[in-house]
Every structure is written in C-alpha cells, then in structure tokens.
Amino acid sequence: MPDILIGNGTVVTLGAGNQLIEQGGVLVRGERIAAIGAGSELRQQYPDAQYVDAGGGLIMPGFLCAHTHFYGAFARGMATPGEPPRNFLEILERLWWRLDRLLTLEDTLASAEVFLADAIRHGTTCVVDHHASPNAVEGSLDVIAEVVEQAGTRACLAYEVSDRDGPAVINAGIRENERFIRSLRSQRRQQAEAGMIAASYGLHASFTLSPATLERCASGGADLGVGFHVHVAEDASDENDSITRYGARTVDRLEAASILGPRSIAAHCVHVDSGEIGRLAATRSNSVHNPRSNMNNAVGRAPVEDMLRAGVNVGLGNDGFSMNMMQEMKAAYLMHKLALSDPRVMPADIVLDMAFRRNARIMEAVFSPFCSDFPRVGALSVGAAADLVLLDYWPPTPISVGNFPWHLIFGIDAQHVNSTMVAGRWLMRNRRLLTLDEERVHARARELAGSLWKRM
Numbered sequence: 001m002p003d004i005l006i007g008n009g010t011v012v013t014l015g016a017g018n019q020l021i022e023q024g025g026v027l028v029r030g031e032r033i034a035a036i037g038a039g040s041e042l043r044q045q046y047p048d049a050q051y052v053d054a055g056g057g058l059i060m061p062g063f064l065c066a067h068t069h070f071y072g073a074f075a076r077g078m079a080t081p082g083e084p085p086r087n088f089l090e091i092l093e094r095l096w097w098r099l100d101r102l103l104t105l106e107d108t109l110a111s112a113e114v115f116l117a118d119a120i121r122h123g124t125t126c127v128v129d130h131h132a133s134p135n136a137v138e139g140s141l142d143v144i145a146e147v148v149e150q151a152g153t154r155a156c157l158a159y160e161v162s163d164r165d166g167p168a169v170i171n172a173g174i175r176e177n178e179r180f181i182r183s184l185r186s187q188r189r190q191q192a193e194a195g196m197i198a199a200s201y202g203l204h205a206s207f208t209l210s211p212a213t214l215e216r217c218a219s220g221g222a223d224l225g226v227g228f229h230v231h232v233a234e235d236a237s238d239e240n241d242s243i244t245r246y247g248a249r250t251v252d253r254l255e256a257a258s259i260l261g262p263r264s265i266a267a268h269c270v271h272v273d274s275g276e277i278g279r280l281a282a283t284r285s286n287s288v289h290n291p292r293s294n295m296n297n298a299v300g301r302a303p304v305e306d307m308l309r310a311g312v313n314v315g316l317g318n319d320g321f322s323m324n325m326m327q328e329m330k331a332a333y334l335m336h337k338l339a340l341s342d343p344r345v346m347p348a349d350i351v352l353d354m355a356f357r358r359n360a361r362i363m364e365a366v367f368s369p370f371c372s373d374f375p376r377v378g379a380l381s382v383g384a385a386a387d388l389v390l391l392d393y394w395p396p397t398p399i400s401v402g403n404f405p406w407h408l409i410f411g412i413d414a415q416h417v418n419s420t421m422v423a424g425r426w427l428m429r430n431r432r433l434l435t436l437d438e439e440r441v442h443a444r445a446r447e448l449a450g451s452l453w454k455r456m
C-alpha cells in the first residue's frame with residue numbers, strides 16, 4: 001500500500017501537542033500516521049505518496065463513542081404501543097425490553113449495519129457497544145463482530161447480562177461474553193491484536209442483577225482480564241432498588257462486587273452522590289455521559305463537572321441515539337447550562353476533552369487487554385492511528401487551537417463530514433460509503449424492523 005498524503009487542509013491535531021496547522025498535511029503510512037506538518041514541505045519530502053486534496057477544509061481525528069446500543073437502530077420512528085410511558089422503568093418495560101426480546105440474529109446483524117453505516121457517515125471511527133437480544137443470545141457478538149470487520153471501524157462489544165429473563169438467559173449471556181472474549185485471543189486474535197475489535201464484560205444494571213449473577217460475572221471477568229460495561233444510576237430507581245434491597249448505594253454495591261476498576265465503564269451515573277463519585281475516582285473507573293438519552297428519558301442531569309473535578313474519567317456516548325457525536329457534544333454543551341441556570345458551566349473545551357481525550361482513554365482501557373500496542377486514537381500525532389475525518393468546513397470567523405471547541409459546537413455538523421478513514425483505509429470518500437452498501441443496508445433493515453414492529 002503506498003503512503004497517502006492528505007494536504008490542502010487545516011489540520012487540527014487535538015491531543016497533548018494540540019496544534020492547528022493551516023495549509024497543513026498528514027502523511028498516512030499503513031495503519032498509522034507517519035508525519036504531520038506544512039503541506040508543501042510534506043509534498044516535497046514524500047513525492048511518491050498518493051496525494052489527496054482536502055479542498056481547504058478540516059483534517060481532524062475521527063469521533064469516538066464510548067457507549068451505544070446498535071439495536072437501537074430499530075426503534076427509529078417506532079410508536080410505543082399503549083399509553084405513553086410515564087417514567088424510566090415504563091420506558092424499559094414497554095419499549096426496550098419488548099423490542100430486544102424479539103430480536104433475531106438477523107435483526108442484530110441488520111441493526112449493527114445501520115449503526116456502523118451511520119457511524120462512518122458521521123465520522124465516528126471507534127465505538128463501544130452494549131448488546132441485548134435475550135432470545136437470540138448465542139453467537140450475537142460474532143454476528144456484530146463480522147459487521148464491524150466488514151465496515152472497517154473499531155469496536156468494543158459486550159453482551160448485557162441481566163436477571164430479567166430468567167436463569168436460562170442469564171447463563172446464555174454469561175456464556176456469550178466469555179466465549180466471545182476468549183475468541184479474541186484465539187480465532188479473532190488477528191483482528192483483536194490489530195486494535196480493531198475488543199470486548200468488555202456486559203452487565204445490564206444493578207437493579208436487574210442478583211448478588212449471585214454479579215458474583216459469577218465478577219469472577220469470569222477477572223479470570224479473562226477484562227473490565228465491565230454496566231449502566232449505573234441512570235435513573236433514581238436504580239439507586240432506590242440498591243439501597244432498599246442491599247442497603248448500599250449502586251456504586252458501593254458494584255464496588256463491593258468487584259465490578260469497578262480502570263477497565264470498567266459505568267454508563268450514565270446520573271444519580272450518584274458525592275460518596276459514590278469518590279469511589280468511582282478511587283477505583284479509577286470510567287463514566288460515560290449520554291445527554292441526549294438522559295433528556296429523552298427525563299432521568300435527570302449527570303453531575304459531570306463534579307465527577308471531573310473529583311478525578312473521574314468521564315467520556316461521551318450516545319446510548320443508541322444517532323452516531324452523530326457532534327449532536328451529542330452540542331447536547332452536552334447545552335443541557336447543563338439550562339439545568340443549572342448558569343451559562344458558565346460545561347464550556348466547549350470541556351465537552352471536546354470528554355469527546356476526544358477522555359473517550360480515547362476509555363478506548364485504550366478496553367482495547368489494550370487484546371492489543372499489545374493499541375495506537376493512540378482521538379488525536380493526530382506521529383505513530384497515532386490513521387483514524388481521521390475530512391470536513392468541508394471553511395470557517396466564517398477566525399479559527400485557532402483555543403476557539404476550535406466553539407467552532408465544533410456552533411459551526412460544524414454532520415453535513416460537513418465528507419470522508420472517513422480508519423486504520424489508513426478510506427471507509428467513506430466524498431460522502432460515498434466504500435465498505436457498506438448503505439442503500440441495501442437500509443432497505444433490509446426497513447423490512448426487518450417493520451416485521452419486528454408488527455410482532456410487538
């Protein structure tokens with residue numbers, strides 16, 4: 001494969017040595033970035049590289065998503081049968097748990113295709129998924145892994161273990177996580193060692209996990225050397241359940257069960273108190289903020305800045321909303337200001353730091369058990385992953401390293417993304433997807449989702 005030199009663009013590197021280079025260029029060699037600098041100099045230095053003209057737009061790292069549910073693709077436009085759900089538990093019972101029980105392996109495959117096509121189109125290059133299909137558990141993570149491989153993105157997968165469907169489904173969920181994790185060190189070793197696929201041990205949430213199930217998963221995850229991916233205090237009901245049944249708050253219960261730690265992801269953390277925030281920090285657990293989902297479910301506002309101040313690594317996810325992380329960033333930027341009646345909270349640079357540097361730390365934590373040299377993501381630097389996006393954004397106002405986060409919140413959006421590269425390979429060029437046939441993917445998903453809605 002020849003080197004690729006992307007030039008004639010404004011390079012925004014992000015990362016530790018954050019630079020904004022006008023008329024800059026990025027040299028891609030194999031799966032990594034080999035040089036960054038002035039475009040004209042790179043052209044002289046690397047005359048044999050295949051030249052790609054960024055058209056004067058932006059060249060920046062691919063977006064990252066630290067918590068999603070691919071199967072959420074099938075809920076787009078779906079009416080919830082019966083009375084509108086009044087609260088979070090009713091949303092789960094009437095919508096999500098009815099939907100996921102009906103998913104077949106074919107549905108799982110089709111929804112993963114929709115989400116990964118969506119990810120590529122929006123420049124999202126690395127995602128962490130959390131899957132549930134209680135009546136088609138076995139092999140579900142393989143089905144998703146094959147779509148990930150075809151799409152060409154990076155992904156960390158997990159199956160959501162839960163007590164809600166009885167002992168047979170608990171056992172199947174545990175087996176699926178453990179089988180898939182082992183496969184990353186055997187049949188799928190190459191893909192895993194290349195940093196393209198990873199796994200964490202999936203758990204639904206404290207309120208659907210008995211002490212016995214938690215204990216089995218904790219011991220399985222520890223033996224396999226992986227962290228856990230679990231919803232934590234998304235709604236007040238999760239805290240109330242834990243306090244009433246176990247006499248401990250949710251984070252304390254999970255810590256006592258050995259679920260927390262530097263490789264674990266605690267999604268949401270909307271209702272954690274200051275003591276729990278302290279435990280998340282002390283165990284170096286990762287939290288993931290999903291503002292669109294939290295607003296949609298009306299569950300509350302996560303104390304994101306309190307967690308950050310306490311030293312918790314808080315990343316950004318979409319919890320099954322669209323793979324447009326720019327939308328998620330805008331939602332994060334806006335919701336805290338409104339909720340706290342304070343325009344000073346959650347400035348754009350903090351949002352950008354969560355979406356890139358902090359999400360990258362989560363990716364490093366979940367991929368490194370399977371990949372001895374996981375490349376840096378979320379930043380462009382020599383040796384980092386060649387995971388980048390090109391945007392047709394010609395700033396209407398001055399742009400600098402300092403104000404770039406505000407350009408991202410107020411100026412840049414999905415329509416600007418024209419090309420997406422992962423591990424040195426173009427997955428989209430000039431808005432045309434190269435690894436997935438979007439028309440076919442959507443037609444098939446529309447058919448399968450329609451039939452699933454009828455079964456509901």
Ligand SMILES: [Zn+2]
Pocket residue numbers: 067068069130231267319
């Ligand atoms: Zn979720």
